[in-house]
Amino acid sequence: MIERGLAHDGTIEREGGLERVAAAFTPVVDAARTRIAGTFTSARMHSAYLYGSIPRGTAIPQVSDLDLQLALHHEPTEADRADATAIEAALNRAFPQIDGAGILLTSTHVLLSELERHDAGFFIACLCTPLLGPDLAQRLPRYRPTTELARETNGDLALALDRWRTRAAQATADADRRTLSRVVARRIVRTGFTLIMPRWGGWTSDLNASAELFGRYYPQHADQMRTAATIARVPSPDPEVLSTFIDDLGPWLASEYAAVHGEKTPRPAH
Known part of the structure; x- marks a missing residue:
């Protein structure tokens, strides 16, 4: 039987959690947190999130990616993208258990916008696991499979x-x-x-x-x-x-x- 992934009120439950990260990937997540916090200060970044198989606990060493979403206070710049690329490269070099690291950059304005309410907003609220900073899900609605x-x-x-x-x-x-x-x-x-x-x-x-x-x-x-x-x-x-x-x-x-x-x-x- 396939679980429907719903809370008691019929809304979609958030998937994943840091407690589900397998031991093989814990050092990767810790390093990602440290590198992101050291590069994207609170003046640039509102919050950071994990998503994909690693926070869901289904990742396979040397097969699965490390997927990250950063919510920035401003629209991403070329400097932001260069810094994210450098972090990806450093993580790829240091951790053979991942098949690549990928960092998405999006402004909080976009993530919380009405236009993105049922796309990027849903992604943050239901498919992302908080890693750093305040959780934007608190400012988004509960979602149903509509x-x-x-x-x-x-x-x-x-x-x-x-x-x-x-x-x-x-x-x-x-x-x-x-x-x-x-x-x-x-x-x-x-x-x-x-x-x-x-x-x-x-x-x-x-x-x-x-x-x-x-x-x-x-x-x-x-x-x-x-x-x-x-x-x-x-x-x-x-x-x-x-x-x-x-x-x-x-x-x-x-x-x-x-x-x-x-x-x-x-x-x-x-």
Whole structure:
């Protein structure tokens, strides 16, 4: 039985916690906290968060990433990005148990904005674990598995497909195709899950569970979604795999998503 991830009042429970971090990743998290605090002072950064498999307690050494979100007092600058890149590089050098560190930079203005209430706001409130500073979740609502949440989290798959086609055409090395296949497969599975999320009535970030649940509602695409869940964990350099997601399953999924939930509210161009 797949847990629905809901509190007693029907709202989505926050996933993850520092107490769930496995011993193999504790030194990584400690080092990340120290480096971030030493670089992004309280004058620059409001708070920092972990997300992904490490705070959920499902990370696998040498396979899983270290994923971090920093909430800045201002819009990210080139200096902020350079500092984040330096921290990522230092963590990658020091800890072979992670398959890369990634730091997202976003201003508190954006994270708390009405436009991002059901996307970046939901991400902070339900999918991120506080690491440093005051928790922005205290300034955000409780969320339910609604069509609005589905639309605003993943209702822009069509735009992503255009970007992926360009990247796939430009990929010349197996390493590039592996990286892209992982990105594409993860997004496909998450979009497939949020497509059926309001009907199922719960939340999960588990990719296998997401694929299984999707298959209950769309059995004709169940095998493709299970394949996507596999590629999300074990990326493939095969161009045919990418083509299946980008030119077959992806376009169908984007069309069905728009029909069921509508398209995501457009964001300003950068």
